Structures are given as C-alpha cells and as structure tokens.
Amino acid sequence: MSDTIHHPLDDPATDPFEVAARAADDIARLTGVDRHDIALTLGSGWGKAADLIGETTATLAATDVTGFSKPALAGHVGSLRSVVTPSGRRVLVIGARTHYYEGHGVRRVVHSVRTAAAAGARTMVLTNGAGGIKPTWKPGTPVLISDHINLTGDSPLEGATFIDLTDLYSTRLRDLARRIDPSLDEGVYCQFRGPQYETPAEVRMAKTIGGHIVGMSTALEAIAARQAGMEVLGFSLITNMAAGIQTTPLSHQEVIEAGQQAEPVISALLARVIGEL
Ligand code: 8IG
Numbered sequence: 001m002s003d004t005i006h007h008p009l010d011d012p013a014t015d016p017f018e019v020a021a022r023a024a025d026d027i028a029r030l031t032g033v034d035r036h037d038i039a040l041t042l043g044s045g046w047g048k049a050a051d052l053i054g055e056t057t058a059t060l061a062a063t064d065v066t067g068f069s070k071p072a073l074a075g076h077v078g079s080l081r082s083v084v085t086p087s088g089r090r091v092l093v094i095g096a097r098t099h100y101y102e103g104h105g106v107r108r109v110v111h112s113v114r115t116a117a118a119a120g121a122r123t124m125v126l127t128n129g130a131g132g133i134k135p136t137w138k139p140g141t142p143v144l145i146s147d148h149i150n151l152t153g154d155s156p157l158e159g160a161t162f163i164d165l166t167d168l169y170s171t172r173l174r175d176l177a178r179r180i181d182p183s184l185d186e187g188v189y190c191q192f193r194g195p196q197y198e199t200p201a202e203v204r205m206a207k208t209i210g211g212h213i214v215g216m217s218t219a220l221e222a223i224a225a226r227q228a229g230m231e232v233l234g235f236s237l238i239t240n241m242a243a244g245i246q247t248t249p250l251s252h253q254e255v256i257e258a259g260q261q262a263e264p265v266i267s268a269l270l271a272r273v274i275g276e277l
Helices: 016-031 049-053 111-118 171-180 200-208 219-227 252-276
Strands: 038-041 055-061 079-084 090-094 123-132 141-150 185-191 213-215 231-241
Touching: 016 055, 016 079, 016 111, 038 049, 038 111, 038 252, 049 079, 049 090, 049 252, 090 111, 111 123, 111 219, 123 141, 123 219, 123 252, 141 171, 141 219, 141 252, 171 231, 171 252, 185 219, 185 231, 200 213, 213 231, 219 231, 231 252
Parallel strands: 038 090, 038 123, 123 231, 141 185, 185 213
Antiparallel strands: 055 079, 079 090, 123 213, 141 231
C-alpha cells in the first residue's frame, strides 16, 4: 500500500510533534470534541473496557487520522473512540496500537501517545496483554506496572533529549488503582522487541535483572508519554505464564482465551479506575 511509502512519520525531516498536532486536529474535527482529558490504549484482552467507561460519542477509523498505521493483527482494533464518562470527562480510547515489531520505526509506535497529548490528555493509561514471571500470577490476572526495563535498544527520544523517568508509572495513580482493588499486585515490565516470544533463558534473564512481566509494547509509549508531560498508569493482563515458567508451549490462542475470560473483570476494574482519575 502507498501507506508504507508516503507515511509522514517516515521522513526524518518531518517533526513528529507537528504530525501529532495535525492528528489531534483531525480528532477534534471528526469527533466534535475539542479536548480530551484522558487517553487509554487498549491492549490484548482489554478491548471491551471502553464500553463500561461511559458513552461513546464518536468512533473513527484510525486510518482517517493523520499518521496512524493500519492494524497489523486481527484482534487489535483499528479504531479511535471518544468516550464521555459519567462525570463529564473526555476519554480518547486508542484501539489501534502500532507495535515495535512491525518494523515501522519508533515514531509510528508512539504516534498515538503524542497525538493524545496534543489532543489535550494529561493522563495516559496504557494496557497490554503480557507474560507473567511470578508463578502466583495465573492467566487472567491483571497487574499494575510499577516500572519498566526497555530491552528494545531503541527510544522514541531523538537527539540529546534527557528525560527523567523516576516515577514514570505514577505512584499516585497506582495508589488510586489499589484503593479500588486492594488485591492488585504490581511488577516491572520488560519490553522485548518480539514478535517471537522469549526463550526460557531470556525469561530467566528478565527475572534476574528485576523483571516480572514480559511484553512487546508499553515501555516505548510510556517514555513518549513522559516526554509529553503526561502522568502514566500502566496495566498488564497476564494472559500466559512466561516461557519456561509454564512448561507447555505458548500459543496465541491461549493468550486470546485468557483475555476473553478475564475481560468482564478487568473491564469493570479499568472503568472504575478511569472514573476516579
Ligand atoms: I499476550 O509471554 C503476551 N505478550 N514478550 N512475552 C512477550 N509478549 C507477550 C507475552 C509473552 N504474552
């Protein structure tokens, strides 16, 4: 498709923040909502959560918004929704994550985050499906992300952009989430490049260096969100025990099924948390 040839974010001379500003203008025009307060990216297993957050006032094909790429995977929804909560806050729901493993570069990976910031969002809620290293986390367990280890070897920051990542995953917002569900555990998210799942040895490495969750998203997005001055809240749905923690092979089907089973519970949790933001 010409999409991959003439993509505005692929030209190094283009300012990615200018593309995000254009995308935010598209969203304002197409949704009729000038500013959004909160942005929410829905990862594997979290797709139904948007329905409980409030009333959807507009649904856009992500491809109608400047700079968004086509979804790579069935099950990843290529849409953007504007939702209004019962208290009147505007939530931009991003169902169209671009993954690093798609190979289109980090600018495209974090474009939705930069767009959300340009659309006014001060809070970025990032969700994902991921593998769990703690054996007590059975498939279907939601956990808070307390910190991350970026193993991609890449960054959304360009040039000498020194951004502080202390408290990247806001302690304030994690405390708020735990007030709603005191049983929520938390852990350090390791972003691997993917798309292959880890070897058992890589999972042991992740554990040794302080990781508890393995995934293929979120860390790069969180960095971009912090650069944009947003407060970040991250949730992983543990859809499988990481390779070697469980002895059977990982299957994408298993991941989908764990997500479907957990969906009502985690959707209700997320809706309550967003209602309190
Ligand atoms: I869902 O076990 C899901 N995403 N890297 N490892 C990595 N990503 C994942 C996993 C996993 N499960």
